[in-house]
Each structure stands twice: as C-alpha cells, then as structure tokens.
Amino acid sequence: MKELIAAIVPIGICVVLPIIIVWIIMQNKKNNTNRRTEIILAAIEKNPDIGNMEEILKQITPPQPTFREKMLRKLHGEMMWGSTMTLLGVALLIAIIAWVSYGNYAPGDIAALGVMCAACLATGLGMLIAYFSDKKMLNNEVKEQGD
Numbered sequence: 001m002k003e004l005i006a007a008i009v010p011i012g013i014c015v016v017l018p019i020i021i022v023w024i025i026m027q028n029k030k031n032n033t034n035r036r037t038e039i040i041l042a043a044i045e046k047n048p049d050i051g052n053m054e055e056i057l058k059q060i061t062p063p064q065p066t067f068r069e070k071m072l073r074k075l076h077g078e079m080m081w082g083s084t085m086t087l088l089g090v091a092l093l094i095a096i097i098a099w100v101s102y103g104n105y106a107p108g109d110i111a112a113l114g115v116m117c118a119a120c121l122a123t124g125l126g127m128l129i130a131y132f133s134d135k136k137m138l139n140n141e142v143k144e145q146g147d
Contacts, residue, residue, distance in 0.1 A: 036060050071138045078131040086124030092117035 039060055043050060050056065065073070096113050099105050 068138070068142070071134065071141075075131055075134055075138065078127050078134065082124050082127030082131055084124070085120050086128060089117050089119075089121030089124055092120060 040053075040056065043056060044053075092113055096110060096117060099113070100110065
C-alpha cells in the first residue's frame with residue numbers, strides 16, 4: 001500500500017496538479033470572454049442603433065499593459081526569484097560547510113545537498129543576470145522612444 005501511495009503522490013503533484021491549474025486559468029479566461037459577449041449582445045438587443053460600438057468595447061475590454069509595464073513586471077519577478085534562489089543556494093552552501101566541519105555525515109547526503117546548492121545558485125545567478133540584461137535593454141528602449 002505504501003508503494004502505491006509513494007507512486008501516486010508524485011504523479012498527482014507533477015502531472016495532475018499542473019493540468020488542473022491550466023484548466024482553471026483557461027476556464028477563467030473563457031468565462032470573462034463569455035461575460036463580455038453577453039454584455040455586448042444585451043446592449044445590441046436593447047438598442048440596435050448603437051452608433052459607437054467601439055466605445056462600448058473599449059469600456060468593457062480591460063486595457064492591455066504597455067511594453068514598459070510588461071517589462072517592469074518581468075524585471076520584478078526576475079529580481080525576486082533570482083535573489084531568493086541565490087540566497088537559498090548560499091544557505092545550502094553554509095549548511096554543507098557546517099555539516100562537513102561537524103564531521104558526522106554520509107557522503108550521499110553531502111552530494112545531494114551539493115547538487116541542490118549548485119542548482120539553486122545556478123538558477124538564482126542566471127535570473128539575476130537576466131534581470132540586469134533586461135534592465136539594460138529596457139533603458140535602451142526608453143531612450144530610443146524618447147529620441
């Protein structure tokens with residue numbers, strides 16, 4: 001029984017959970033679109049001689065974020081996750097050093113922590129590098145638009 005649960009839990013987390021999350025997001029988008037469509041159809045039914053349908057569509061449709069807003073949101077995420085993962089990697093490195101200096105460890109445990117430490121540091125530093133390069137690109141884009 002334990003083997004069955006040990007097999008089902010990772011499958012549920014790695015396969016079923018992402019599918020459910022994507023399905024919920026798509027259902028939310030579909031419901032928003034249907035709601036806007038119903039509003040437009042009701043407006044057309046009540047007043048078929050609507051002259052400025054474009055104005056109604058602009059009021060109902062949420063505004064699209066500009067390139068700058070999208071980049072700022074992306075930069076914020078890169079900085080947040082990059083710093084978090086880098087700090088986690090440094091914390092794991094400190095834990096490895098402390099564990100080795102203590103002297104009572106199994107080599108397999110140190111190897112596993114080392115792999116996790118390297119993965120966290122690589123991910124964090126990669127995201128911080130992406131943050132700084134994207135920030136430079138955004139500054140260049142703003143300068144070009146200003147000229």
